Amino acid sequence: MKLDPRHLEILAAIVDHAGLTEGAEALGKSQPSVSRTLSQLEARIGAPLFQPGRRPLQPTELGRALADQGRAVLKAGQTSSDIVARYLTGHTGLVRVGGTPFFMDGVISGMIALFQQQMSDVRVDQSYGYAAELIEKLRNGTLDLAILPLQQNSVPKDLAFQPILAGLNVIACRRDHPLARKKFVTPGEMGQYSWIAPPADSPLYKDLRRALKNLGAEEFRISFSGGSLASVIEVLSESDSLTVLPYSVVFMMRDRSAITALSLEIGHPEREQGLLMANERDQTPAVRRFRSFVVSQFDSLSRRIAKQQTDRLWR
Amino acid sequence: MKLDPRHLEILAAIVDHAGLTEGAEALGKSQPSVSRTLSQLEARIGAPLFQPGRRPLQPTELGRALADQGRAVLKAGQTSSDIVARYLTGHTGLVRVGGTPFFMDGVISGMIALFQQQMSDVRVDQSYGYAAELIEKLRNGTLDLAILPLQQNSVPKDLAFQPILAGLNVIACRRDHPLARKKFVTPGEMGQYSWIAPPADSPLYKDLRRALKNLGAEEFRISFSGGSLASVIEVLSESDSLTVLPYSVVFMMRDRSAITALSLEIGHPEREQGLLMANERDQTPAVRRFRSFVVSQFDSLSRRIAKQQTDRLWR
DNA sequence: CCAGCTTCATAACACAATGCTATATTGCAC
DNA sequence: GTGCAATATAGCATTGTGTTATGAAGCTGG
Numbered sequence: 001m002k003l004d005p006r007h008l009e010i011l012a013a014i015v016d017h018a019g020l021t022e023g024a025e026a027l028g029k030s031q032p033s034v035s036r037t038l039s040q041l042e043a044r045i046g047a048p049l050f051q052p053g054r055r056p057l058q059p060t061e062l063g064r065a066l067a068d069q070g071r072a073v074l075k076a077g078q079t080s081s082d083i084v085a086r087y088l089t090g091h092t093g094l095v096r097v098g099g100t101p102f103f104m105d106g107v108i109s110g111m112i113a114l115f116q117q118q119m120s121d122v123r124v125d126q127s128y129g130y131a132a133e134l135i136e137k138l139r140n141g142t143l144d145l146a147i148l149p150l151q152q153n154s155v156p157k158d159l160a161f162q163p164i165l166a167g168l169n170v171i172a173c174r175r176d177h178p179l180a181r182k183k184f185v186t187p188g189e190m191g192q193y194s195w196i197a198p199p200a201d202s203p204l205y206k207d208l209r210r211a212l213k214n215l216g217a218e219e220f221r222i223s224f225s226g227g228s229l230a231s232v233i234e235v236l237s238e239s240d241s242l243t244v245l246p247y248s249v250v251f252m253m254r255d256r257s258a259i260t261a262l263s264l265e266i267g268h269p270e271r272e273q274g275l276l277m278a279n280e281r282d283q284t285p286a287v288r289r290f291r292s293f294v295v296s297q298f299d300s301l302s303r304r305i306a307k308q309q310t311d312r313l314w315r
Numbered sequence: 316m317k318l319d320p321r322h323l324e325i326l327a328a329i330v331d332h333a334g335l336t337e338g339a340e341a342l343g344k345s346q347p348s349v350s351r352t353l354s355q356l357e358a359r360i361g362a363p364l365f366q367p368g369r370r371p372l373q374p375t376e377l378g379r380a381l382a383d384q385g386r387a388v389l390k391a392g393q394t395s396s397d398i399v400a401r402y403l404t405g406h407t408g409l410v411r412v413g414g415t416p417f418f419m420d421g422v423i424s425g426m427i428a429l430f431q432q433q434m435s436d437v438r439v440d441q442s443y444g445y446a447a448e449l450i451e452k453l454r455n456g457t458l459d460l461a462i463l464p465l466q467q468n469s470v471p472k473d474l475a476f477q478p479i480l481a482g483l484n485v486i487a488c489r490r491d492h493p494l495a496r497k498k499f500v501t502p503g504e505m506g507q508y509s510w511i512a513p514p515a516d517s518p519l520y521k522d523l524r525r526a527l528k529n530l531g532a533e534e535f536r537i538s539f540s541g542g543s544l545a546s547v548i549e550v551l552s553e554s555d556s557l558t559v560l561p562y563s564v565v566f567m568m569r570d571r572s573a574i575t576a577l578s579l580e581i582g583h584p585e586r587e588q589g590l591l592m593a594n595e596r597d598q599t600p601a602v603r604r605f606r607s608f609v610v611s612q613f614d615s616l617s618r619r620i621a622k623q624q625t626d627r628l629w630r
Numbered sequence: 631c632c633a634g635c636t637t638c639a640t641a642a643c644a645c646a647a648t649g650c651t652a653t654a655t656t657g658c659a660c
Numbered sequence: 661g662t663g664c665a666a667t668a669t670a671g672c673a674t675t676g677t678g679t680t681a682t683g684a685a686g687c688t689g690g
Contacts, residue, residue, distance in 0.1 A: 001399045004647095005320035005388050008395060020667060033649060035668060040647090045399055047599065055657055055666065061409055061438075065398045069391040073320050076387040080323060083380045084316045084360050094376055123376075284362065319676095335638060348678055350639060355676090368686075372638090 003066075005073045007041045010034050011049060012070030015059050091119055093286030098127040098134050099147030100202065103273065105229035106249030108147055111297045115290060122286045130202060135159065138278050144287045146276040147294075149203060149246070151269050160277050162291075164298035167271030168247040169207045170261040174237045177260075185264045187215035194223035196232055196243035203271075208244040211266035233257050248273065251305055273298075318381075320388045322356045325349050326364060327385030330374050406434055408601030413442040413449050414462030415517065418588065420544035421564030423462055426612045430605060437601045445517060450474065453593050459602045462609075464518060464561070464586040475592050477606075479613035482586030483562040484522045485576040489552045492575075500579045502530035509538035511547055511558035518586075523559040526581035548572050563588065566620055588613075 014023035014034065024034040042049050049063030059067060086092040099108060104126060112124050129137070130148070135156055137143035149167035171190070179185050179193075190212075198204035212220050224235045229249070236243060237258045250261045275291060277283065283291070329338035329349065339349040357364050364378030374382060401407040414423060419441060427439050444452070446465065452458035453474055464482035486505075494500050494508075513519035527535050539550050544564070551558060552573045565576045590606060592598065598606070 001396050001403075003392060003395050003399070005324065005392050006648095008391065009320065021665090029648090030650060031667075032651085032669080037648085039668080045403075047399075047402060053657070057666090062398070062402050062407075066395055069395040069398070072391040073388050076323065076384040076391070077318060077320050080318050080381055080384040081316050083377070083384070084318070084362075087362060087377050088316075088360075092377075321677095336636085344677090345679065346638075347640080347680085352677085354639080371687095 008070030015067035090285035090289030163272040163274040197225035323385030330382035405600035405604030461591040478587035478589040512540035
């Protein structure tokens with residue numbers, strides 16, 4: 001005997017509210033509707049679910065047992081609704097975010113931590129990669145959001161790009177570095193220090209080469225390479241090495257580690273750090289919420305950076 | 316967002332069987348049916364429940380979570396079916412059975428115990444009473460089955476009576492009683508013994524009075540009254556008292572206690588022990604099953620009694 | 631990389647079930 | 661009994677389910 005779970009729900013409501021009318025009210029249905037459903041149910045089962053001709057309505061032993069099951073159905077339905085509601089408001093779900101390693105480690109991961117203080121049920125899958133791979137992953141749907149520096153004119157037409165920060169890279173060194181205090185640094189001065197090389201396929205590495213070329217330094221010595229941000233910062237702050245880092249990374253690290261940026265513009269293309277994503281319409285609510293969170297974080301970060309710049313000018 | 320529990324069931328089936336076709340099969344539905352239901356569900360929620368364009372079908376995190384709930388619904392439905400099935404086959408339910416005290420205690424309760432060895436989930440509510448009360452209870456629906464001695468012509472027309480045993484009452488005494496061995500007992504012989512009186516409103520008491528009157532003994536001495544069967548048997552077997560009991564009670568007690576019946580017919584109306592009940596059509600399956608069990612038990616009991624009678628003749 | 635297979639989606643339609651309002655019936659209390 | 665409140669029934673519009681037939685799409689093996 002296959003029973004309709006909705007009928008069990010209705011039975012449970014009737015039993016729990018001790019009456020057809022009140023049960024119907026609780027379910028948001030009309031009294032005749034639940035009355036008929038109850039009749040049908042009893043007819044199908046072939047046994048009364050309530051003591052006949054007794055008011056207030058009192059369930060049969062069988063009715064009580066089935067109402068228990070109906071209660072389970074009701075509960076499942078309720079938690080289903082909750083699950084969906086949490087999902088639709090972005091309080092639940094999965095965000096797959098990828099980006100350039102140093103930026104992710106230096107800037108984004110902190111924001112993720114902050115985000116998850118509010119949205120503890122949103123799972124974040126972080127991955128690392130550069131433009132080509134990230135774009136590929138966005139296209140085949142294995143990534144929701146890419147965070148990377150991009151030139152405005154090189155944004156793929158099938159993807160949306162939302163700038164969040166000027167993509168400024170700088171030369172970084174330890175705070176006590178001999179060059180750190182100089183208002184102007186010449187290429188010659190840099191020549192005597194060794195370099196920490198970012199991964200060879202990274203934009204940073206290209207920027208490093210280009211910068212040195214622009215500054216006239218054809219040759220440069222590499223003392224360390226292949227490390228992730230933590231290693232690079234460590235080596236950087238314990239040696240006189242130099243390296244290229246996004247300015248925002250240096251900025252975020254300024255309190256936690258003893259590094260700083262040289263007062264030296266390195267010429268690189270006009271890029272912007274930004275969020276690259278597929279069609280915004282099929283983003284999950286969690287992704288949207290995460291995205292807007294990140295955007296607002298960068299908004300405040302930009303202001304903090306701007307404020308610090310003016311402070312430095314005044315200094 | 317209110318979701319149809321049936322949709323959750325279907326979702327669970329699809330997830331569990333890793334496929335729409337197999338899920339449909341498991342549910343006993345056509346593939347297009349579940350396909351459309353799934354589409355509807357996704358449309359209403361506004362989010363995909365399965366990774367789009369991936370085969371084998373793989374659920375979204377959301378889909379998985381909702382499938383869990385669907386599984387709960389499925390389980391509730393299954394146990395509901397079980398509950399109904401057990402009820403319909405009479406393996407579950409309530410049997411309210413009432414009858415004359417001595418017969419219930421001496422004969423029926425043992426059968427109830429036997430019945431419940433097979434039907435452990437059938438609850439039996441036993442009560443005591445005589446014809447008038449039992450009939451009243453049957454009529455107002457607070458009793459399913461009455462077990463009592465009745466003359467065929469005094470069966471209420473609105474009730475059904477099923478005879479199960481000859482309603483023979485006898486005079487009982489302890490097995491070592493001086494009168495026990497006599498083939499023929501005279502009223503005079505009985506006059507010297509005191510009597511244990513059944514409840515004053517019981518048929519047995521009427522029979523006792525009538526019997527003694529028929530036998531010519533106008534006066535009789537009552538030494539004990541008001542006890543239930545256990546007390547009566549106790550007093551009976553420890554004294555020379557006599558009493559009136561249904562023969563079947565004496566028969567059932569013959570191994571457990573040292574009592575027996577006098578070889579003496581006491582004239583009483585032609586009654587039969589039997590089952591009195593309201594319309595058989597609205598009996599619950601458990602009642603029917605209990606009834607048929609009792610009937611079969613009495614069938615075998617009748618045979619055992621008959622056999623013992625012939626044995627006694629041969630002896 | 632294409633043929634062929636399997637799986638899923640769509641279409642069209644019959645029919646059962648749900649929902650409603652209006653109204654009759656019934657149980658209970660005074 | 662009368663009146664009140666609760667439940668049942670009737671009639672009708674709408675939705676949903678189920679079916680078969682058929683089209684589209686992903687996977688697999690040569």
